Amino acid sequence: MDRYQFLIALAGLIFSMGLLGVMIRRNLLVVMMCLEIMLNAVVLSFVTFAVRGQTLSGVAMTFFIYVAASCEIALAMAIVVLFVKRHGSLDLTPHQNLKG
Amino acid sequence: MTGIFITLFSLLSVVFAGMVIAIRQPMRSALCLVAHMISLAAIYACLGAHVVAVFQVLIYVGAVMVFMVYTIMLLDDRDSSYRHVFSGMTMPAIAIVLVVGAALWMLLGQQPANFATAGPTLDGIFTFRSFSTEFMKQYWFHFELATVLLLIGIVAAWTAVKEGL
Numbered sequence: 001m002d003r004y005q006f007l008i009a010l011a012g013l014i015f016s017m018g019l020l021g022v023m024i025r026r027n028l029l030v031v032m033m034c035l036e037i038m039l040n041a042v043v044l045s046f047v048t049f050a051v052r053g054q055t056l057s058g059v060a061m062t063f064f065i066y067v068a069a070s071c072e073i074a075l076a077m078a079i080v081v082l083f084v085k086r087h088g089s090l091d092l093t094p095h096q097n098l099k100g
Numbered sequence: 101m102t103g104i105f106i107t108l109f110s111l112l113s114v115v116f117a118g119m120v121i122a123i124r125q126p127m128r129s130a131l132c133l134v135a136h137m138i139s140l141a142a143i144y145a146c147l148g149a150h151v152v153a154v155f156q157v158l159i160y161v162g163a164v165m166v167f168m169v170y171t172i173m174l175l176d177d178r179d180s181s182y183r184h185v186f187s188g189m190t191m192p193a194i195a196i197v198l199v200v201g202a203a204l205w206m207l208l209g210q211q212p213a214n215f216a217t218a219g220p221t222l223d224g225i226f227t228f229r230s231f232s233t234e235f236m237k238q239y240w241f242h243f244e245l246a247t248v249l250l251l252i253g254i255v256a257a258w259t260a261v262k263e264g265l
Binding site: 040 | 256
Protein backbone atom coordinates (compact mmCIF):
# COMPACT_ATOMS: atom_id res chain seq x y z
CA MET A 1 0.00 0.00 0.00
CA ASP A 2 1.56 3.30 -1.06
CA ARG A 3 1.00 6.69 0.57
CA TYR A 4 -1.97 7.64 -1.59
CA GLN A 5 -3.77 4.35 -1.09
CA PHE A 6 -3.22 4.78 2.65
CA LEU A 7 -4.78 8.25 2.55
CA ILE A 8 -7.77 7.07 0.53
CA ALA A 9 -8.25 4.24 3.05
CA LEU A 10 -8.01 6.85 5.82
CA ALA A 11 -10.66 8.95 4.07
CA GLY A 12 -12.93 5.89 3.89
CA LEU A 13 -12.39 5.17 7.58
CA ILE A 14 -13.11 8.76 8.62
CA PHE A 15 -16.21 8.84 6.39
CA SER A 16 -17.46 5.63 8.03
CA MET A 17 -16.84 7.05 11.50
CA GLY A 18 -18.80 10.18 10.62
CA LEU A 19 -21.64 8.06 9.26
CA LEU A 20 -21.65 6.04 12.48
CA GLY A 21 -21.87 9.23 14.52
CA VAL A 22 -24.78 10.56 12.44
CA MET A 23 -26.70 7.34 13.03
CA ILE A 24 -26.04 6.70 16.71
CA ARG A 25 -25.85 10.11 18.39
CA ARG A 26 -28.99 11.78 19.71
CA ASN A 27 -27.69 15.32 20.12
CA LEU A 28 -28.44 17.51 17.09
CA LEU A 29 -25.23 19.52 17.39
CA VAL A 30 -23.05 16.40 17.58
CA VAL A 31 -24.87 15.02 14.52
CA MET A 32 -23.92 18.23 12.68
CA MET A 33 -20.30 17.75 13.77
CA CYS A 34 -20.34 14.18 12.43
CA LEU A 35 -21.62 15.54 9.10
CA GLU A 36 -18.60 17.85 9.07
CA ILE A 37 -16.35 14.82 9.68
CA MET A 38 -17.89 13.13 6.61
CA LEU A 39 -17.31 16.28 4.56
CA ASN A 40 -13.69 16.39 5.75
CA ALA A 41 -13.21 12.80 4.57
CA VAL A 42 -14.44 13.77 1.11
CA VAL A 43 -12.04 16.74 1.05
CA LEU A 44 -9.17 14.42 2.05
CA SER A 45 -9.90 12.10 -0.86
CA PHE A 46 -10.10 15.05 -3.31
CA VAL A 47 -6.77 16.44 -2.11
CA THR A 48 -5.11 13.03 -2.26
CA PHE A 49 -6.16 12.49 -5.86
CA ALA A 50 -5.18 16.06 -6.78
CA VAL A 51 -1.71 15.69 -5.27
CA ARG A 52 -1.26 12.30 -6.87
CA GLY A 53 -2.16 13.59 -10.33
CA GLN A 54 -0.73 17.12 -9.83
CA THR A 55 -3.95 18.62 -11.22
CA LEU A 56 -5.85 21.74 -10.28
CA SER A 57 -9.35 20.30 -10.46
CA GLY A 58 -9.24 18.44 -7.12
CA VAL A 59 -8.02 21.47 -5.20
CA ALA A 60 -10.53 23.73 -6.96
CA MET A 61 -13.26 21.32 -5.89
CA THR A 62 -12.11 21.55 -2.24
CA PHE A 63 -12.41 25.33 -2.49
CA PHE A 64 -16.03 25.00 -3.59
CA ILE A 65 -16.67 22.40 -0.86
CA TYR A 66 -15.44 24.93 1.70
CA VAL A 67 -17.81 27.57 0.30
CA ALA A 68 -20.73 25.12 0.42
CA ALA A 69 -19.77 24.07 3.97
CA SER A 70 -19.77 27.70 5.11
CA CYS A 71 -23.25 28.26 3.68
CA GLU A 72 -24.46 24.97 5.11
CA ILE A 73 -23.26 25.69 8.62
CA ALA A 74 -24.69 29.24 8.62
CA LEU A 75 -28.13 27.96 7.63
CA ALA A 76 -27.93 24.82 9.78
CA MET A 77 -27.09 26.72 12.95
CA ALA A 78 -30.04 29.05 12.36
CA ILE A 79 -32.30 26.00 11.98
CA VAL A 80 -30.81 24.40 15.14
CA VAL A 81 -31.55 27.53 17.18
CA LEU A 82 -35.14 27.62 15.87
CA PHE A 83 -35.52 23.88 16.51
CA VAL A 84 -34.51 24.35 20.15
CA LYS A 85 -36.75 27.40 20.50
CA ARG A 86 -39.70 25.39 19.20
CA HIS A 87 -39.09 22.03 20.91
CA GLY A 88 -36.96 23.01 23.90
CA SER A 89 -34.45 20.22 23.35
CA LEU A 90 -31.53 19.15 21.21
CA ASP A 91 -32.60 15.50 21.42
CA LEU A 92 -33.48 14.07 18.00
CA THR A 93 -35.14 10.87 19.22
CA PRO A 94 -38.67 12.33 19.68
CA HIS A 95 -38.54 13.69 16.11
CA GLN A 96 -37.80 10.53 14.17
CA ASN A 97 -41.06 10.61 12.25
CA LEU A 98 -40.50 13.58 9.98
CA LYS A 99 -43.33 14.45 7.62
CA GLY A 100 -41.28 15.99 4.84
CA MET B 101 10.26 11.73 7.57
CA THR B 102 7.15 13.00 5.77
CA GLY B 103 5.69 9.50 5.90
CA ILE B 104 6.10 9.39 9.68
CA PHE B 105 4.33 12.73 10.07
CA ILE B 106 1.49 11.63 7.77
CA THR B 107 1.05 8.43 9.78
CA LEU B 108 1.15 10.33 13.06
CA PHE B 109 -1.42 12.93 11.98
CA SER B 110 -3.61 10.24 10.41
CA LEU B 111 -3.65 8.43 13.74
CA LEU B 112 -4.50 11.67 15.54
CA SER B 113 -7.30 12.48 13.10
CA VAL B 114 -8.89 9.05 13.61
CA VAL B 115 -8.56 9.28 17.41
CA PHE B 116 -10.13 12.75 17.53
CA ALA B 117 -12.93 11.71 15.15
CA GLY B 118 -13.68 8.81 17.52
CA MET B 119 -13.69 11.19 20.46
CA VAL B 120 -16.21 13.47 18.71
CA ILE B 121 -18.59 10.51 18.54
CA ALA B 122 -17.91 9.11 22.00
CA ILE B 123 -17.74 12.20 24.24
CA ARG B 124 -20.89 13.26 26.08
CA GLN B 125 -20.50 17.06 26.22
CA PRO B 126 -21.03 18.84 22.86
CA MET B 127 -18.44 21.51 23.69
CA ARG B 128 -15.73 18.89 24.21
CA SER B 129 -16.86 17.18 21.00
CA ALA B 130 -16.44 20.51 19.19
CA LEU B 131 -12.92 20.93 20.54
CA CYS B 132 -12.08 17.37 19.42
CA LEU B 133 -13.46 18.25 15.99
CA VAL B 134 -11.15 21.28 15.87
CA ALA B 135 -8.20 19.00 16.71
CA HIS B 136 -9.36 16.55 14.00
CA MET B 137 -9.47 19.34 11.41
CA ILE B 138 -6.04 20.65 12.40
CA SER B 139 -4.65 17.10 12.06
CA LEU B 140 -6.08 16.93 8.53
CA ALA B 141 -4.55 20.35 7.75
CA ALA B 142 -1.18 18.99 8.88
CA ILE B 143 -1.62 16.03 6.50
CA TYR B 144 -2.34 18.45 3.63
CA ALA B 145 0.77 20.44 4.54
CA CYS B 146 2.85 17.24 4.57
CA LEU B 147 1.51 16.42 1.09
CA GLY B 148 2.64 19.84 -0.14
CA ALA B 149 -0.92 21.16 -0.62
CA HIS B 150 -0.31 24.29 1.43
CA VAL B 151 -3.24 26.13 -0.14
CA VAL B 152 -5.70 23.54 1.12
CA ALA B 153 -4.02 23.40 4.55
CA VAL B 154 -4.46 27.15 4.97
CA PHE B 155 -8.08 26.97 3.71
CA GLN B 156 -8.74 24.17 6.18
CA VAL B 157 -7.49 26.16 9.15
CA LEU B 158 -8.94 29.53 8.12
CA ILE B 159 -12.35 28.44 6.87
CA TYR B 160 -13.14 25.27 8.82
CA VAL B 161 -11.43 25.92 12.15
CA GLY B 162 -11.69 29.69 11.95
CA ALA B 163 -15.23 30.14 10.66
CA VAL B 164 -17.29 26.96 10.71
CA MET B 165 -16.24 25.83 14.17
CA VAL B 166 -16.65 29.32 15.62
CA PHE B 167 -20.27 29.18 14.41
CA MET B 168 -20.67 25.80 16.08
CA VAL B 169 -19.08 26.86 19.38
CA TYR B 170 -21.24 30.01 19.51
CA THR B 171 -24.36 27.90 19.01
CA ILE B 172 -23.33 25.44 21.73
CA MET B 173 -22.72 28.33 24.12
CA LEU B 174 -26.08 29.85 23.18
CA LEU B 175 -28.08 26.71 23.85
CA ASP B 176 -28.58 24.70 27.01
CA ASP B 177 -27.26 21.24 26.17
CA ARG B 178 -28.21 19.51 29.46
CA ASP B 179 -31.30 17.79 28.08
CA SER B 180 -32.26 14.15 27.52
CA SER B 181 -29.59 13.73 24.82
CA TYR B 182 -27.03 14.60 27.50
CA ARG B 183 -28.18 11.80 29.81
CA HIS B 184 -28.67 9.19 27.04
CA VAL B 185 -25.88 9.81 24.55
CA PHE B 186 -26.56 7.07 22.01
CA SER B 187 -29.78 6.12 20.22
CA GLY B 188 -31.27 2.64 20.22
CA MET B 189 -29.99 2.02 16.69
CA THR B 190 -26.39 1.43 17.72
CA MET B 191 -26.05 -2.17 16.54
CA PRO B 192 -27.80 -1.69 13.14
CA ALA B 193 -25.73 1.46 12.63
CA ILE B 194 -22.48 -0.42 13.31
CA ALA B 195 -23.57 -3.14 10.85
CA ILE B 196 -24.33 -0.53 8.14
CA VAL B 197 -21.01 1.24 8.73
CA LEU B 198 -19.13 -2.06 8.47
CA VAL B 199 -20.83 -2.76 5.13
CA VAL B 200 -19.97 0.75 3.86
CA GLY B 201 -16.38 0.38 5.09
CA ALA B 202 -16.03 -3.01 3.36
CA ALA B 203 -17.41 -1.54 0.11
CA LEU B 204 -14.91 1.33 0.27
CA TRP B 205 -12.09 -1.14 0.98
CA MET B 206 -13.06 -3.21 -2.09
CA LEU B 207 -13.12 -0.05 -4.23
CA LEU B 208 -9.65 0.78 -2.97
CA GLY B 209 -8.41 -2.60 -4.18
CA GLN B 210 -9.72 -1.83 -7.67
CA GLN B 211 -7.92 1.52 -7.87
CA PRO B 212 -5.37 1.44 -10.73
CA ALA B 213 -1.72 2.12 -9.92
CA ASN B 214 -1.36 4.71 -12.67
CA PHE B 215 -4.59 6.47 -13.50
CA ALA B 216 -5.21 8.99 -16.26
CA THR B 217 -5.56 12.50 -14.87
CA ALA B 218 -8.75 14.41 -15.61
CA GLY B 219 -7.13 17.78 -16.22
CA PRO B 220 -3.84 19.24 -17.39
CA THR B 221 -0.87 18.31 -15.21
CA LEU B 222 0.86 21.35 -13.73
CA ASP B 223 4.08 21.37 -11.76
CA GLY B 224 4.08 23.31 -8.49
CA ILE B 225 0.33 23.90 -8.71
CA PHE B 226 -0.14 23.92 -4.93
CA THR B 227 1.91 27.04 -4.25
CA PHE B 228 -0.21 30.13 -3.68
CA ARG B 229 0.95 32.08 -6.71
CA SER B 230 0.45 29.35 -9.30
CA PHE B 231 -2.78 28.16 -7.69
CA SER B 232 -4.28 31.67 -7.67
CA THR B 233 -3.29 32.36 -11.27
CA GLU B 234 -4.53 29.07 -12.67
CA PHE B 235 -7.67 29.10 -10.53
CA MET B 236 -8.74 32.53 -11.72
CA LYS B 237 -7.94 31.59 -15.31
CA GLN B 238 -9.92 28.36 -15.37
CA TYR B 239 -12.57 28.77 -12.69
CA TRP B 240 -13.40 32.50 -12.64
CA PHE B 241 -17.07 31.89 -13.48
CA HIS B 242 -17.39 29.20 -10.79
CA PHE B 243 -15.74 31.60 -8.35
CA GLU B 244 -18.39 34.23 -9.11
CA LEU B 245 -21.12 31.62 -8.67
CA ALA B 246 -19.60 30.70 -5.29
CA THR B 247 -19.88 34.32 -4.15
CA VAL B 248 -23.56 34.31 -5.17
CA LEU B 249 -24.02 31.06 -3.21
CA LEU B 250 -22.48 32.68 -0.13
CA LEU B 251 -24.85 35.64 -0.50
CA ILE B 252 -27.82 33.30 -0.80
CA GLY B 253 -26.64 31.45 2.33
CA ILE B 254 -26.48 34.69 4.32
CA VAL B 255 -29.94 35.77 3.15
CA ALA B 256 -31.41 32.31 3.86
CA ALA B 257 -29.96 32.21 7.39
CA TRP B 258 -31.19 35.73 8.09
CA THR B 259 -34.67 34.94 6.75
CA ALA B 260 -34.88 31.66 8.68
CA VAL B 261 -34.11 33.37 11.97
CA LYS B 262 -36.31 36.43 11.26
CA GLU B 263 -39.35 34.55 10.04
CA GLY B 264 -38.99 31.61 12.45
CA LEU B 265 -39.20 29.12 9.54
